[in-house]
Amino acid sequence: MTISPDQAQWYAQTFSALADNVEQAILGKRHVIELVLATQLSAGHVLLEDVPGTGKTALARALANTVQGSSSRLQFTPDLLPGDVTGITVYDQKRGEFEFHAGPIFANVVLADEINRASPKTQSALLEVMEEGNVTVDGVTRHVGAPFLVIATQNPVEQAGTYRLPEAQLDRFMIRTSIGYPDEAATLRILQDVGAGRPEVSPVVTPERMMEMIAIARTVYVNPLVSDYIMRLVDATRRASEVRLGVSVRGAISLSRLAMTWAAAHGRTFTTPDDVRDLAIPALSHRLILEPEAEFDGVSATDVIGQVILDVPPPTENGAG
Template identity: 75%
Template sequence: MPIAQVQTNWFAETFGLLADNIEQAILGKRHIVELVLATAISGGHVLLEDYPGTGKTALARSIAQTFAGTNSRIQFTPDLLPGDVTGVTVFDQKRGEFEFHAGPVFSNIVLADEINRASPKTQSALLEVMEEGQVTVDGVTRAVGDPFLVIATQNPIEQGGTYRLPEAQLDRFMIKTSVGYPDDASTLRILQGVSQPRRDLAAVADTDTIIALTDLSRAVYVNPLISDYIMRIVDATRRATEVRLGVSVRGAIALSRLVMTWAAAHGRSFATPDDVRVLAVPALSHRLVLEPEAEFDGVTAVAVINQILLDVAAPRENGTQ
């Protein structure tokens, strides 16, 4: 059933209130806040890669506080075990039976801090839960929170003692983005507030509201020409000479879902080619595996996606029926 205009207006208003609340903690980064928020509503997960002290953890924490749901933080270290993430089954001697102790992944919002510092075995503990929203331990499958969002951070500078995220795990993140340094005006406001006591943000939406937003976003109209545009972009990544591994079908689906949410967040009941162009880099670039020769020549995945957006012709229609 198509989304009605009154529903679109409510969606955009609610989305704006959520973004305004988060922006109290992350000054001067409205686009990044909206991007991460749209990912959460789309049912995806976020990978934040940036320099130390740019607000990665603060952004994740502010989103957790804005949603009136459960949240947890996992500090990934080399000695972290898969059971420390998912939970373990232990034998209760008094009751004479095994009992499951849930891990921190059983929350609505999970902050995986410095995820690349854990071993690949521990990182793989997140694969099932990020894709299916469930955890299987000792043959028993248990559902985690709904909605469920993983916000992972990693530092691109300090590579000592880190493990590169495998392609299968990178592909499960709907977007990869960075916060970046604030502008001068925002930095000044941050410095002026240093003397103020730190306070938590007030929750402005419960989990039912987020689920309702997710359901509404799936009703946004996507013209077949927009879907064809996404398909041609994805296909171009697979044929690019600099790319060894292009965007997967999961990546194409992720971009489509994100486009639908982005359209509703900006008060429209239909998607446009501009939505695709805005979201293509954060949704697709981290899924590319470049040829070693291209990397040696300084080619980046972001540059490849931007060139493809220039080469692939966008549809002229705006996606309305």
């Protein structure tokens, strides 16, 4: 069943209220907030890649507090073990049986701070749970709960003592985005409010309502021409001369789901080519592996996706069908 106009209007109003709530903690970054919220409502995960002091952790905390569910924070360090993430099984001598102690991954919103500081073995502990929402410890599979969102942060500038995320891990993130420095007006407001302390963000939505919004977004109509447009964009990344490995099928699916949520968040019952263009860079750029020669010449994955958007013509219809 396709989303109704009344549902789309309610969805847009609720989405705006969520963004307003988070914006109390992150001033002047409305577009980034909406991107991250859309990812959460698409059942995806977020990689925040930015320089220190731009509010990555504050944004993650605000999102966690917006949902009236459980949240946890993992500070990734080189000595962090996979069991510290997923949990471990401990033998209880009094009861004479093994007991599972759940790790911090069992939460609705998980902040994985500085994820690239942990070893590849620990990073891989997130693979199953990010894709399936399950954790397997000692042969027993356990569900972490729903909704489930991982917000990982990393500093792309400081590379000492870090481990680059493998491509398989990067592909699990629906988007990669950055916050950036606030503009002058937002910076001035932040400085004026220093004495007041960090604003408290209160919950405005329950996990059950979040699951309802995730389900509604899946009913947004996607015109076959829009799907064809996504396919042509993805195919163009694979044929680009600067690219060694293009966007995967998972990337195409992620872009389609994100476009559906983006349409509902703007009060529409259908996706448009503009939705795809708006979301292509955050949804696709981190999935590319560039040729070494291109990287040496200063070409970035964002540049490649931007050029692909210019080269691939969008459909002439708006997607309403």
